[in-house]
Structure formats: structure tokens, C-alpha cells
Amino acid sequence: MSDAAVDCAGVWKFYGDYPALRDISFEVRPGACLALIGRNGAGKTTLLRILAGFSKPGKGQAHIFGQEPRNAEARRRIGFIGHGIAVYDELSAIENLRLFAKLYRLPNAESAAREWLERTGLDRVRDGLVREFSRGMRQRLAVARAFLHGPSVLLLDEPFTALDDRAVAVLQTVLRDALAAGRTVIMSTHQLREALELATHVALINRGRIAFHGERTDEMLSDPGWIYARYGES
Amino acid sequence: MRFLSQVMVITAKDLRAEMRTKEAINASFAFALVILLILSFAFDPTEETTREISGGLLWIVFTFAGTLVLNRSFARELPNDCLDALIAAPVPGAALFLGKALANFVLILAVEFVALPVFGIFYNVRWTRQFWPLMLVLVLGTWGLTSIGTIFSALTVNIRLREVMLPLLVYPVMIPMLLGAMRLSALLVAGQPVTGDDTVWFKLLFGFDIIYTALSLVLMETVLLG
Amino acid sequence: MRQKVIIVMLALVAILLARNLYAISMLPDEMRQGQIFRIIYFHVPAAAAAMTGSAVALVASVLFLVTKKFQYDALAVAVTEVGLAFLAVNLVTGSIWAHVIWGVWWAWDPRLTSALICWILYAGYMILRQALEEPTQRATFAAVYSIFAFTDVPIVYFSIRWWRTIHPQPVFFSKEGYFPPDWSRALAINMVAMFLLYAVLTMIRLRQEQTQREIDYLRRTVHAI
Numbered sequence: 088m089s090d091a092a093v094d095c096a097g098v099w100k101f102y103g104d105y106p107a108l109r110d111i112s113f114e115v116r117p118g119a120c121l122a123l124i125g126r127n128g129a130g131k132t133t134l135l136r137i138l139a140g141f142s143k144p145g146k147g148q149a150h151i152f153g154q155e156p157r158n159a160e161a162r163r164r165i166g167f168i169g170h171g172i173a174v175y176d177e178l179s180a181i182e183n184l185r186l187f188a189k190l191y192r193l194p195n196a197e198s199a200a201r202e203w204l205e206r207t208g209l210d211r212v213r214d215g216l217v218r219e220f221s222r223g224m225r226q227r228l229a230v231a232r233a234f235l236h237g238p239s240v241l242l243l244d245e246p247f248t249a250l251d252d253r254a255v256a257v258l259q260t261v262l263r264d265a266l267a268a269g270r271t272v273i274m275s276t277h278q279l280r281e282a283l284e285l286a287t288h289v290a291l292i293n294r295g296r297i298a299f300h301g302e303r304t305d306e307m308l309s310d311p312g313w314i315y316a317r318y319g320e321s
Numbered sequence: 322m323r324f325l326s327q328v329m330v331i332t333a334k335d336l337r338a339e340m341r342t343k344e345a346i347n348a349s350f351a352f353a354l355v356i357l358l359i360l361s362f363a364f365d366p367t368e369e370t371t372r373e374i375s376g377g378l379l380w381i382v383f384t385f386a387g388t389l390v391l392n393r394s395f396a397r398e399l400p401n402d403c404l405d406a407l408i409a410a411p412v413p414g415a416a417l418f419l420g421k422a423l424a425n426f427v428l429i430l431a432v433e434f435v436a437l438p439v440f441g442i443f444y445n446v447r448w449t450r451q452f453w454p455l456m457l458v459l460v461l462g463t464w465g466l467t468s469i470g471t472i473f474s475a476l477t478v479n480i481r482l483r484e485v486m487l488p489l490l491v492y493p494v495m496i497p498m499l500l501g502a503m504r505l506s507a508l509l510v511a512g513q514p515v516t517g518d519d520t521v522w523f524k525l526l527f528g529f530d531i532i533y534t535a536l537s538l539v540l541m542e543t544v545l546l547g
Numbered sequence: 548m549r550q551k552v553i554i555v556m557l558a559l560v561a562i563l564l565a566r567n568l569y570a571i572s573m574l575p576d577e578m579r580q581g582q583i584f585r586i587i588y589f590h591v592p593a594a595a596a597a598m599t600g601s602a603v604a605l606v607a608s609v610l611f612l613v614t615k616k617f618q619y620d621a622l623a624v625a626v627t628e629v630g631l632a633f634l635a636v637n638l639v640t641g642s643i644w645a646h647v648i649w650g651v652w653w654a655w656d657p658r659l660t661s662a663l664i665c666w667i668l669y670a671g672y673m674i675l676r677q678a679l680e681e682p683t684q685r686a687t688f689a690a691v692y693s694i695f696a697f698t699d700v701p702i703v704y705f706s707i708r709w710w711r712t713i714h715p716q717p718v719f720f721s722k723e724g725y726f727p728p729d730w731s732r733a734l735a736i737n738m739v740a741m742f743l744l745y746a747v748l749t750m751i752r753l754r755q756e757q758t759q760r761e762i763d764y765l766r767r768t769v770h771a772i
Contacts, residue, residue, distance in 0.1 A: 103682030171402025497706035
């Protein structure tokens with residue numbers, strides 16, 4: 088248990104009396120890339136948000152490297168991309184990254200911010216206000232923000248959805264680099280193809296339960312819908 | 322130390338963002354002036370008796386105009402889900418509260434410093450006669466408004482009728498503080514010193530600020546994770 | 548079982564109140580205020596019960612925040628809602644009293660003014676709850692607000708009292724006057740009756756809250772299918 092990057096033991100999440108997650112238990116080893124698939128409302132976002140520390144499970148526990156996600160240490164090691172880009176429209180790209188670099192107490196805030204602007208292809212617009220960015224630029228900045236502090240665990244909620252091709256390319260490169268460096272990734276997705284290419288493991292969530300969790304096989308890659316057919320409900 | 326530096330980062334961020342758009346502060350200035358004007362019709366500034374009690378009216382202006390700033394405080398975190406990023410960062414809820422409260426404090430104080438001279442002109446009062454005690458009342462009273470307003474801004478951020486709910490919840494809680502601030506301001510604006518029985522209001526303001534700041538610091542994390 | 552407890556308690560309340568009403572009507576008139584003074588037997592216990600209710604609400608709110616168990620949230624809302632009703636009784640009886648004695652519908656009596664502010668505070672609690680839909684968030688935020696509101700109650704009371712000390716107003720009855728023993732007994736019995744009534748109403752409201760939660764749960768389950 089303690090050497091897993093991410094683990095869940097008996098996690099339930101209630102909205103009022105209704106269980107959105109039921110008895111979720113699984114483990115993700117360091118360096119793995121887990122593709123979390125499931126229909127809308129199955130619980131993917133709920134699970135990711137618990138792992139990221141936004142809410143607490145009603146029952147059971149979740150851990151990031153053995154710690155509660157809400158601990159300051161764990162928070163430093165988590166990078167999260169949700170549905171929103173989580174950067175400020177009224178600030179410039181570099182101001183946004185500087186802000187987060189300082190909040191994460193990076194020793195070299197300025198250079199880390201510039202480095203990530205380059206890696207996401209935004210260094211030329213670094214002083215531009217985010218509200219003037221195109222959609223693809225905003226999404227790339229979101230990637231920069233999430234990876235800026237060098238997190239060991241990346242929790243991405245449908246990161247490929249509605250990305251333009253340049254942003255997709257940036258994200259794939261960044262993810263490959265991260266995985267090569269031994270980071271751990273969990274991403275929920277509808278876009279089975281892009282996610283399955285990078286994934287080492289796959290889990291299917293159905294109505295709050297894990298219906299399947301295993302290694303990603305070539306069969307899945309060639310027919311992404313196979314998992315749903317086999318383990319999901321129609 | 323690290324706590325304070327994170328507080329400062331948040332305060333700077335809020336102030337920088339507000340200065341770029343100036344949405345809340347401009348609306349607040351305008352609102353303050355309009356209310357001052359309307360109050361001049363209700364409480365005729367040309368009558369001697371009105372001018373004597375006019376200090377209390379100041380707090381009506383400050384509270385209403387301040388609400389516009391306070392509403393923005395957490396509302397500005399909603400677009401793009403920025404609040405998520407703040408919560409995810411290794412910043413304690415208390416630091417987030419204090420950072421935002423300080424930014425709100427500065428903004429509301431700025432509005433007050435504009436409203437005060439205008440008030441002096443409309444009501445023809447020399448409010449500078451008890452300047453430093455009046456400043457103390459302004460600071461204490463505004464902090465009371467700000468500390469409760471900031472945490473309640475977080476409570477109401479997801480509610481549909483946020484602009485109405487925030488004042489609805491904040492004003493009743495603030496009544497004791499408003500009472501003290503109004504009485505003190507009425508005295509000080511009229512040029513009289515605060516003596517004897519009336520010093521109890523300073524104690525009230527001070528105690529109020531401490532209690533609610535402490536409560537907010539403790540409960541902020543709970544609200545953020547709610 | 549619980550049904551029976553409620554009925555027994557209600558019966559007890561009815562008996563106590565009936566007996567007390569008779570006893571109160573037998574008491575002599577108060578010297579300065581006359582008939583209307585009898586209103587004190589309802590005015591004061593209503594306030595006392597409401598204040599106790601707000602303390603229970605605080606404890607329930609804190610317990611919810613600590614344990615996350617929804618039964619505490621249900622208790623908090625039940626106790627607060629009943630408390631609002633009792634405070635309203637206090638306010639209305641106070642207003643009637645003021646009108647009979649002084650000819651005004653509202654005198655800025657410190658206790659009555661504090662009661663009014665407390666009523667507004669807890670009405671805010673109910674409005675906040677109505678505006679929040681998601682149950683966990685509603686319970687959490689309401690609990691936080693309840694803590695703020697309860698903290699304000701003593702501050703409100705003292706500040707209004709200071710306000711009125713500096714500019715004194717007449718009060719309904721002061722502690723200095725002589726309060727004969729059979730009056731005290733009638734007051735005490737009414738206190739018990741009011742507290743019992745409070746408890747009964749809270750239990751009924753709690754039941755209602757539980758049923759509502761069950762309905763919400765069923766609704767969400769159906770939704771998921």
C-alpha cells in the first residue's frame with residue numbers, strides 16, 4: 088500500500104444520502120498511466136476531485152504517496168487539470184504562472200514560469216492577458232499551470248476534450264516526458280484513442296463502482312469500445 | 322513567515338486583478354456617491370440638527386458600497402474554475418481568507434477615503450477635527466465588515482442570487498458593530514471627543530473584530546471544502 | 548414508538564397549559580400594569596426556550612462539522628425553525644404588551660430589540676438553506692453560518708443594552724419589583740410547558756426532515772437510472 092503512488096481503500100462519496108462512489112478500492116503504481124473511462128455521471132470527476140483533495144470521501148480513504156491528499160506535502164506533489172483552465176483572465180500568462188509558482192513556493196519561480204511558457208509554446212505571448220488568448224492558448228496555459236511545480240502525480244479530468252491539435256500535441260509531449268521521468272498520471276477521458284495511446288492501465292467506472300481495472304492491452308487500443316461492451320452497461 | 326508571504330501573494334493577486342478591470346471599485350465609488358446624494362434628500366444637510374448626527378449616515382454609505390467589493394471577492398474566482406487551483410495549492414485556508422480580506426480591506430478603505438470628503442462637502446461638516454480617532458473607527462469598522470464579508474462571500478459564491486444573499490446575511494451579523502461605529506462616527510464627525518460611557522464602543526469594535534477574524538480564520542478551510 | 552412519545556408529551560403540554568391558564572387567571576392583577584402583565588407568562592418562556600434552542604443549534608452545527616453525520620444537520624434545522632416560531636411569539640407578545648402599556652407598537656426595549664435582531668439572524672439561516680441545493684454543502688455552510696449567528700447573540704445583546712443605557716428607555720418589568728411566590732410558580736410551570744412544547748415541535752420537525760431526506764435520496768437514485 089505505502090509504495091503505491093495513488094491508492095483508494097473502500098472509498099464512498101455521498102451527495103446527501105446518495106452514493107456517487109461506492110466502495111472504490113484500487114492502486115496505481117508510480118510511473119503508471121491510468122485511463123479512467125466511464126459514462127457521464129459515472130463518478131470519474133468525483134473520484135478525481137477526491138484524489139486531488141477537493142472533497143473528502145464519506146467513507147474510506149484515499150492516499151497520494153501514502154498521505155492524505157489534503158496534506159500540504161501531498162498537495163505539492165499533485166497537479167490537477169479540471170474542466171476549467173484555472174488561470175486568471177485579467178492577468179498575463181507570466182503573471183499567472185508566477186502566482187502559482189509562488190503559491191507552491193518554488194525556489195526559482197521566475198525561471199520555472201518562463202520554462203513552462205516555452206514548453207507550451209506561449210513564450211511569445213507571455214505578457215498578453217489571458218482574456219485575449221485563443222482557446223487553444225488558454226488550454227496550453229492550463230497545462231503549464233498544472234505541471235509548473237513538478238508534480239509527481241497528475242490528475243487530469245478529460246484533458247483532451249475540445250483541445251485544438253496544437254494543444255493536443257503539447258499535452259501529449261508533456262505527458263510523455265512526465266511518464267518517462269517516472270511521474271504518475273490518472274486521466275479520465277471520453278477520447279479513448281488519445282488517452283489509450285499513453286495509458287499503461289485502464290479502469291472503467293460504472294455507476295460509482297469500478298467495473299474493470301487492468302493493464303491496457305492492444306485489443307483495447309484497436310477497439311476502444313471493447314471495454315464498454317464487455318464490462319459496461321449499455 | 323511563509324504564511325504571511327502566501328497571504329501577500331494572494332492580496333497582490335486580487336489587487337492586481339481588480340486594478341486591471343476596476344469593475345468592483347468603480348461601481349463601488351459610483352454607488353457611494355449616489356447613496357450620499359440620496360441621503361442628502363432624506364436627511365436635509367442644511368438643518369443644523371441633521372449635520373450633528375450625520376456621522377452615522379457615513380456607515381450606511383460604507384456598508385452598501387463595501388458590499389459591491391465583497392461580492393466580487395470570491396466571485397472573481399469562479400470563471401475558469403480558478404478557485405479549484407487556489408484550493409489545490411498548498412495554501413492554508415486561513416491564508417486564503419486573510420489574503421482576500423486584506424485586499425478587500427484596501428479597496429473598501431479607498432472608497433471610504435473618497436466618500437468622506439464628498440460627504441464633508443455635501444453636509445458642510447469639518448470631519449477632520451477628530452481626525453485620528455475617526456480614522457481608528459474607520460479602520461476597525463471596515464475590518465469588521467471585511468472579515469465577515471469575505472467569508473460570507475465564500476459561503477454565497479455558488480448561490481444564484483448571490484448579490485442579494487451576501488448583504489442579507491452580512492448586515493444582521495454586523496449590527497452590533499454598525500451600532501458602535503455609527504455612534505462613534507456621529508460624535509467624531511461633529512467634532513466631539515469620545516469620553517466616558519462612549520469609549521465602550523471602541524472596546525466593542527475591537528472585540529468584534531478579534532472574535533470574527535478568529536472565527537473566520539478557523540472556519541475558512543471548512544467552507545472551501547464544503 | 549416515537550409517535551407515542553410525541554403524543555404523551557403533547558398531552559402533558561396541554562394539561563399543564565390548561566391548568567396554568569386557570570391558575571394565571573386566578574392571580575390578582577399586577578399593581579401598575581393590570582391585566583396585561585399576565586402576558587409575561589408566555590413572553591418570557593418563549594424567549595427562554597428560543598435561546599436554549601439556539602444553543603442546541605450551535606452544538607448540533609459543530610457536531611455536524613466534526614462528524615459529518617446528517618442527523619446533526621437535521622437537528623440544527625429543526626431546532627432553529629421552531630426557535631424562529633417561539634421568538635416570533637416573544638416579539639408579538641412584546642409588541643402587544645408595549646401597545647397596551649405605552650400606546651406604541653414598538654418601544655426600543657433592549658431585550659425585545661435583541662430578540663428582533665436574533666430573529667433576523669436565524670431567518671437568514673433558513674434563507675441560506677433554501678438557497679443551497681446540494682445537501683452536503685447546504686449542511687456545511689448552514690452550520691458555519693449558525694456558528695457565526697450564535698456568536699453574535701451575546702454581542703448583540705450587550706451592544707443593544709449599552710445603546711439603551713446611554714439613552715434609557717422604560718422596560719417592561721425590572722428585576723427589582725416584588726414577584727410573589729405563586730406568580731413565580733405559575734411562571735415556572737409555564738416555562739416547563741413551553742420547553743416541552745419546543746421539544747415536541749422539534750421532534751415533529753425532525754421527523755419531517757428525515758422523510759424529506761429519504762425522498763431526496765430516492766429521487767437521486769431514480770435519476771441515476
